[in-house]
Amino acid sequence: MTIGSKRILSYPSIRRMPSYLRVLKDLVATDQKDVSATFLAKALGFEPIVVRKDFDPLPITGKSGVGYDIHELIKAIEDHLGWNNITDAFLVGTGNLGSALLGYRGFEQYGVKIVLAFDVDPAKTHQTINDIHVLPIDEFSTMAVRMKVQIGVLAVPAEYAQPIAEQMIKAGIRAIWNFAPVKLVVPENVVVQNEDLAEGLAVLSVKLDRLKTQSVHPIPGDTSPVPENETPDTHPVP
């Protein structure tokens, strides 16, 4: 199956790509030219078969007995995710979470750069957080149109999420990274990615509970290799 010229990657695969990228970029520092699926699997706690399956849709091919060319692999992954050229993003809501996101310097490595922040609270605007200017929310539209920004990061309290999302969409935003625990209603031509910390916490709670109740109980969907006890990040991606 293809979209444009790209063969399709499943969402679980997509979610694993950043991990692969991290290991691969560390490997660049060494002298290694190639890397095997086995190596990556061990480094990340996956099965080698999963790794090969993940790379299968990419327009590259490994060599038997050798592995994959590290640079080719990095490029293929970044191409697929669209992380080669950095995209600008705006963030709304400079509370704790918003500030944390502004402070997280890692997004540029993942193709996204937060270039401006906004807040409704006048006390928080007209300052900079981590070198990023914070403007009043009223200026969002003007700036978004002017800078042709397409990605919005929503880090506001639940009750503001929907109206601000609508404001974003009117200003041309087409992708919303939503950290508010709210289901946003958006038109078809806008994509939303929800991030809900409570989900991970729920999983952790249950894992701990099950760990206590009985040593080891296989559970559906739980594919973590012993002894890591990780939870596959198979965030469903509707």
Added chain:
Amino acid sequence: MTIGSKRILSYPSIRRMPSYLRVLKDLVATDQKDVSATFLAKALGFEPIVVRKDFDPLPITGKSGVGYDIHELIKAIEDHLGWNNITDAFLVGTGNLGSALLGYRGFEQYGVKIVLAFDVDPAKTHQTINDIHVLPIDEFSTMAVRMKVQIGVLAVPAEYAQPIAEQMIKAGIRAIWNFAPVKLVVPENVVVQNEDLAEGLAVLSVKLDRLKTQSVHPIPGDTSPVPENETPDTHPVP
């Protein structure tokens, strides 16, 4: 399938539970006594069938033509997740992300309360963040043992993650909520839940890319109902 007395819930189901809880608790404020799977489905963008399936393993039953008793449902979910009695947790790493987590007052609703924080940097210790004391990391072990804490939140830079995880485990921690982009190696009797923001960003990038390439392309695993365009949070939970 059961664990102890509880019938098993799949990880995707578990991840949806916090969303159900939120809607249900909002509903408590109203006069409604019952709620239908259809209502919850609409509120959250799921299919009614998914909702009923999610509740099926719980020790409750709905009434045809009526729905589920709201209070029963809340209790059943909280029981299953172990969110009835609040569990204490320690957090390590008071950088941006750690501070954000300390500022996020929502965890108590989810059965977890961060009661103490730790940091290696002396400049950050012996202060309070959001009324939570920050102590030097050396004191972690003593306090964890004394307070019998079992949950550790790891919000440190990648290079510190493994050693601090080991320190946690030595101090009796059995569940680690890991925000560092690192695969932790832990013994069998410790569970880890990894939280990696890059995963969600990867999904968002690909969604946006696919949206641009062509209007609508069904993609495996993507079950978002039109027009929400959400990504199922099917974080695989190995």
Added chain:
DNA sequence: TAGATATCGATGTAAGTATATCGATAAAAG
């Protein structure tokens, strides 16, 4: 009381994901 509507619960189907197996190929070792 009777009919219409809403909803659950059970069963079955389909899609997606993870896992296993096996032959072919490449490099390294003897």
Added chain:
DNA sequence: CTTTTATCGATATACTTACATCGATATCTA
């Protein structure tokens, strides 16, 4: 040059999850 080892790639299988259908039950309305 031959053997061994490591690895990919293709195919097949099992498991999980999502989705659909249908009969039974409960409430509401006339």
